[in-house]
Amino acid sequence: MSVPPLLEARDLSVGFRTRGGRVHAVDRVSLSVGRGETVGLVGESGSGKSTLALTIMRAHRPDGGTIRFDGRDIGQLSPAAMKPIRRRLQMIFQDPYASLDPRMTVGRILAEPLKAHRWGDRTAIRARVADLLDAVGLPSDAVERLPAQFSGGQRQRIAIARAIALEPDMIVADEPVSALDVSIQAQIVNLLRDIQERLDNAFLVIAHDLALVHQIADRIVVMYLGRVVEEGTADDIVERPQHPYTVALLSATPTPDVAQRRQRVILAGDPPSPIDRPAGCPFHPRCPIAEDRCRMETPDLTAHGPGRGRVACFFPGRLPPPWQPHTFGTDSPTGTEGSPR
Amino acid sequence: MMGGATDTVLAVEDLRIGFPLADGGVFNAVDGVSLAIARGEILGLVGESGSGKSMLALATMGLVPRPGRVAGGRIEVLGEPVTGAPEKRLRALRGGRIGMVFQDPMTGLNPVRSVGSILAESIRRHQGLDKAAALDRAEAALKAVGIPAPRARLEAYPHQLSGGLRQRVMIALALVNHPAVIVADEPTTALDATIQAQILDLLRTRLSDAGGLLITHDLGVAAEICDRIAVIYHGRLVETGPAAEVLSRPVHPYTAGLIAAAPRFDRARPRLNPIPGQPPGPVAERRGCSFRPRCAHAGEACGVAPALEPVGLSADHRAACWHPLPAAGRRVPA
Numbered sequence: 171m172s173v174p175p176l177l178e179a180r181d182l183s184v185g186f187r188t189r190g191g192r193v194h195a196v197d198r199v200s201l202s203v204g205r206g207e208t209v210g211l212v213g214e215s216g217s218g219k220s221t222l223a224l225t226i227m228r229a230h231r232p233d234g235g236t237i238r239f240d241g242r243d244i245g246q247l248s249p250a251a252m253k254p255i256r257r258r259l260q261m262i263f264q265d266p267y268a269s270l271d272p273r274m275t276v277g278r279i280l281a282e283p284l285k286a287h288r289w290g291d292r293t294a295i296r297a298r299v300a301d302l303l304d305a306v307g308l309p310s311d312a313v314e315r316l317p318a319q320f321s322g323g324q325r326q327r328i329a330i331a332r333a334i335a336l337e338p339d340m341i342v343a344d345e346p347v348s349a350l351d352v353s354i355q356a357q358i359v360n361l362l363r364d365i366q367e368r369l370d371n372a373f374l375v376i377a378h379d380l381a382l383v384h385q386i387a388d389r390i391v392v393m394y395l396g397r398v399v400e401e402g403t404a405d406d407i408v409e410r411p412q413h414p415y416t417v418a419l420l421s422a423t424p425t426p427d428v429a430q431r432r433q434r435v436i437l438a439g440d441p442p443s444p445i446d447r448p449a450g451c452p453f454h455p456r457c458p459i460a461e462d463r464c465r466m467e468t469p470d471l472t473a474h475g476p477g478r479g480r481v482a483c484f485f486p487g488r489l490p491p492p493w494q495p496h497t498f499g500t501d502s503p504t505g506t507e508g509s510p511r
Numbered sequence: 512m513m514g515g516a517t518d519t520v521l522a523v524e525d526l527r528i529g530f531p532l533a534d535g536g537v538f539n540a541v542d543g544v545s546l547a548i549a550r551g552e553i554l555g556l557v558g559e560s561g562s563g564k565s566m567l568a569l570a571t572m573g574l575v576p577r578p579g580r581v582a583g584g585r586i587e588v589l590g591e592p593v594t595g596a597p598e599k600r601l602r603a604l605r606g607g608r609i610g611m612v613f614q615d616p617m618t619g620l621n622p623v624r625s626v627g628s629i630l631a632e633s634i635r636r637h638q639g640l641d642k643a644a645a646l647d648r649a650e651a652a653l654k655a656v657g658i659p660a661p662r663a664r665l666e667a668y669p670h671q672l673s674g675g676l677r678q679r680v681m682i683a684l685a686l687v688n689h690p691a692v693i694v695a696d697e698p699t700t701a702l703d704a705t706i707q708a709q710i711l712d713l714l715r716t717r718l719s720d721a722g723g724l725l726i727t728h729d730l731g732v733a734a735e736i737c738d739r740i741a742v743i744y745h746g747r748l749v750e751t752g753p754a755a756e757v758l759s760r761p762v763h764p765y766t767a768g769l770i771a772a773a774p775r776f777d778r779a780r781p782r783l784n785p786i787p788g789q790p791p792g793p794v795a796e797r798r799g800c801s802f803r804p805r806c807a808h809a810g811e812a813c814g815v816a817p818a819l820e821p822v823g824l825s826a827d828h829r830a831a832c833w834h835p836l837p838a839a840g841r842r843v844p845a
Contacts, residue, residue, distance in 0.1 A: 214703035321789055322560075351559035351728065356772040356785035363782055378704060381731075381774040385783060408776050422708035424731030425775040426758050436712050437705045440673045456705075493776075 174241055175202035176340055176372050177226065182235035182245075184218075184225045193444045195221040197396035198235065200471070203340065208366065208373040210387030210404070212380050212419065214441050218396040219376045223342050226374070227261050228252055240339070257287050260333040264345035266325030270317040276303075276328055277313030283335045302331040305368075306361060323354035327361065334365055340372040348377065359386055380423045384408050389479075392416050395452040396444055398471055402479020412474050412486035415453050421492035432492040451483070459489050520691040520722035521548040521571065522587045526594075528566050528575055529582035536795025540566045540579065542746035545819075548692060553714075553723035555733030555754065557769070558743035561790055567743075568696045568726045570594070572609055573601040589691045607637045610685030610721065614697035616677035619684070620669040626653070626680050627665030630687060637688040652683040656713055675706035682713060686721070693718055696726040711735050730769055734758055739827070742766045745791055745801035748819055752828030762822045762830040765802045800832070808834040 184196040196218040203209045213219040224230050226237055228244060237245040244255055263269040270279060280299045289295055303312055306327040317325055326346065333341050346362070347355040363386070366373060377383050383390055383404070390407040392400040392415065400413040411417045414435075421435040437456045442448055448455050454464040463484055471482040528541040541563040548554045558564040569575050571586055573593050586593040588608050593601070605611065613619050621629055630649035634640055640648065646665065653661035656679045669677055678698060685693050695714065699707040714723065715736045727733055733740050734754060741751040742765065750763040761767040771784040788805040799814040800806070806813070812833040819831045 214705065323789065351790070352730075352769055353559065353772050353786035354789070356783035357787075359774075359783045360785060379774065380704070381776055384776055385774040385778075418705055418708075420776070422704040423776075424707070424711075424729060424735050426730035426734045426770050426773050427775050427777060434708065434712065436708050440675050440706065441703065 173205075174238075176205045176207075176240055177201075177203040177374070178236075178238040179222075179226065180236045180238075182222070182225065182237065183233045184221050184230055185233045188445060190445055194233075194396055194447075195444055196225065196232075197444075199393070199396070199398055200235075201391055201398065201401075203372045203374050205339070205372055206366070206370045207389065208375060208387045210383030210390045211374060211376045211393065212378065212383050212390060213393035214378060216395065216441050216443060217393040218444070219393050220344055222393070223261075223344050223374065223376050227259065227342055228255075257336045258339045260336070260338040260341050262326075262329050262333050262341060262343040262346045264349055266322055266329050266349070267317075269329055270325060270332075272317055275314055275316060276308075276320075279317070279328060280313075280331055280335055283332060287336055289336070298335070302335055305334070305365070306331045321354075323350050323357060326350065326358050330358070330361060330365070334369065334371075337369055338371055340374065342374045342376070344376045345378065346375065347382070348379065355382075362386070380408075380419050381425050392419065395442060395447065397452060397482065398480075399453065399483070400479065400481045401471070402481075406479055409491065410487075411491050412479070412481040413453075413483045414457050414459055414485075414489040417489045417491055418456075418458075435489070435492055459485055461485070518550045519547045520550050520589060521546075521724060523547070523567070523571070523584070524586075525584035526567065526570060526581070526586060527583035528563070528570055528579055530579045530793065532793060532795055534795070537582070538793035538795060539582065540746050540793070541570065542797070543584070544743070544746070544748055545584075546741055546748070546751065548722040548724055550691075550722055551719055552738045553718060553725055553736055555725045555727060555737035555740045556743060557727055557730055557733050557740055559728055559790055561745075561792070562743045563746040564726045564728075564743050565696055568694050568724065571692075571694050571724065572605050572611055573598075574605075603637070606633050606684070606690075607688050608691045610688070610690035610693040612678070612681050612685050612693060612695040612698045614700050616674075616681040617669060619681050620677065622669055624668070625665065626667050626669065626672075629669075630665075630680075630684055633684060634687055648687065649683075652687040653680070655686070656680075656683045656717065657709075658683070673706075674702055675709060678702065678706075678710050679713065682710070682717065686717060690721050692722040692724060694724045694726070697728065698725070699732060700728070707732075730758065730773055742769070745797075747801065747816075748831065749802065750828075750830040750832075751819065752822075753825050756825055756828055760824060762824075762828070762835040763802075763832045764806050764808050764834070764836065766830075767836055768805075806834075808836075810834060 179201045181198045183194055183198055185192045185194045211219050225232055232245050236243045277299055280302055281295050284295045284298055300310055308327055347358045387404045390404050391398055394415050400416045418435045418437050421432050439456050450466050451464040451469055454460040469482045469484050471480045474481045474486045523546045526541050526544045527539050529537040529539050532538050556564050581594050627649050631645035634645040634648045650661045653664055658664055658679050699710050737754045740754045740757045742749050744765050750766045768786040786805055791801055799816050803809040803813040817831045817833050819829045822828050822830050822835055
């Protein structure tokens with residue numbers, strides 16, 4: 171395990187100027203993604219997850235902290251110095267309608283990054299575009315068509331083809347399937363998995379849907395109000411959540427399994443705004459188990475056991491998970507009938 | 512199941528909503544749908560984009576957008592026809608016997624009016640109270656949906672509230688005149704998970720007097736609060752029945768496919784089970800079952816459209832399929 175991670179953000183802070191002063195959307199966040207690893211980043215509106223993703227892509231310049239990509243700090247690089255990094259670090263957005271130029275044919279959309287990074291001559295690029303369309307399951311005649319002629323799921327396939335054109339080491343995907351219908355979502359999730367098996371690339375997947383993230387990620391990072399509140403393997407997060415906010419998210423994520431009726435943990439109030447950050451633990455105003463200490467001190471993100479993840483809570487594990495411990499014991503596809511409750 | 516029961520608050524019978532196509536044909540976005548909702552019951556109408564679910568919701572409020580029109584069948588609220596009713600009567604029904612909750616509360620809340628004035632106007636129109644009494648009712652309505660400091664909130668404008676609070680105001684407005692039925696079209700889709708849980712809890716507890724029609728793309732949301740589920744595909748119901756039974760023992764391959772495609776916490780990773788292909792678009796002429804091109808069980812019989820028929824489980828569990836998933840050992844495909 172001495173190999174350094176592909177991406178490592180340390181104490182990263184990102185702020186925005188507002189009338190009320192500088193607001194930290196991302197507040198001293200540390201996060202790493204290993205080679206070939208899929209990390210899921212979950213949180214609600216205002217959690218800072220998308221700002222963090224855009225900062226890693228260097229659409230924003232961080233106020234503090236470092237972003238190491240393959241060992242090199244890219245946090246303060248100029249756009250020109252970022253160009254060779256971009257070849258290896260690509261992004262997919264939520265809205266496949268907005269992220270593709272409506273006036274360009276799919277062929278041009280896919281050829282553009284190849285030309286910009288001098289993939290090869292015209293013949294090589296044409297062959298590469300054909301390969302890309304094949305890899306994402308689109309017909310070869312798509313090259314001559316415009317994005318508007320495709321459905322939402324197909325457009326996301328085009329965006330994925332563009333992202334993998336240069337065989338990046340890492341893809342940051344911000345809500346890649348949340349605009350799509352359920353049956354199409356599953357197709358795209360599986361396509362991303364196929365791609366990872368072929369390219370062995372790392373994924374940082376930002377999503378609000380914890381069930382989806384659990385399905386695709388090796389590790390999960392939970393953010394709340396600009397901070398990481400819990401981090402762990404996907405199974406640990408779901409089966410042994412430590413932070414009360416993680417427990418609430420697990421309880422609040424609707425899934426169509428009726429037999430496994432969960433205990434409802436319903437949080438009061440709205441997520442606070444980074445403009446009006448509560449003192450102490452940022453979660454304490456909504457936390458069902460908060461005590462006096464939580465109103466005064468801010469807990470650090472610390473390991474909660476050997477080989478376990480990290481949690482920022484003075485009382486980790488005190489709020490039990492919303493399901494019985496046996497829920498995950500059986501690996502039976504018929505588990506929806508008569509499973510223990 | 513249709514009509515007869517005296518406690519039916521909303522009845523939809525053989526409804527067809529047609530849209531003219533460029534080639535001169537007509538596409539029925541809703542094509543022969545029948546359903547009934549009893550007092551105190553929440554029915555979840557589940558479908559993907561383009562399934563016709565939102566069009567059906569709009570039709571229950573007499574709001575089918577042009578150039579669409581109700582081409583056949585009828586809708587009744589407490590036995591009173593909505594289809595064919597004059598606009599004046601529809602205005603009395605909306606916000607009166609029919610409460611409405613939309614995905615984006617800004618659609619239903621006038622942005623230049625305060626919350627108090629929006630609620631009071633609706634109360635005065637439907638209950639004939641004076642202004643002071645209406646404001647008192649408005650305050651009580653906000654309190655009933657869990658809005659803190661309700662008197663002060665009467666002064667607020669919709670844009671000054673968070674998304675969750677706005678949706679609570681929308682629900683207060685939908686409930687304030689004691690409707691027979693609430694039609695909620697994707698009421699939590701725009702909300703964060705923890706806020707969605709609050710709003711679903713509110714709908715679950717506050718709808719008990721009325722009937723509820725919940726329109727959603729999310730089987731998980733339907734599983735949370737619905738008593739019955741109806742699954743719609745390409746304008747037609749493919750399966751209806753008690754929620755728990757439809758979710759645990761789906762009979763139509765499309766329902767089973769939707770359940771299998773949804774991410775969940777208790778299943779092995781890392782792949783999901785997609786439904787291949789894509790939903791069909793608008794067509795003038797349907798041939799047989801619309802799901803046939805995506806269905807692993809399709810056969811020759813599927814060239815003729817199947818009727819919605821009992822499946823041998825609960826009496827009101829029905830499916831429209833020539834090759835229903837077998838009753839013995841039926842399970843959610845994993």
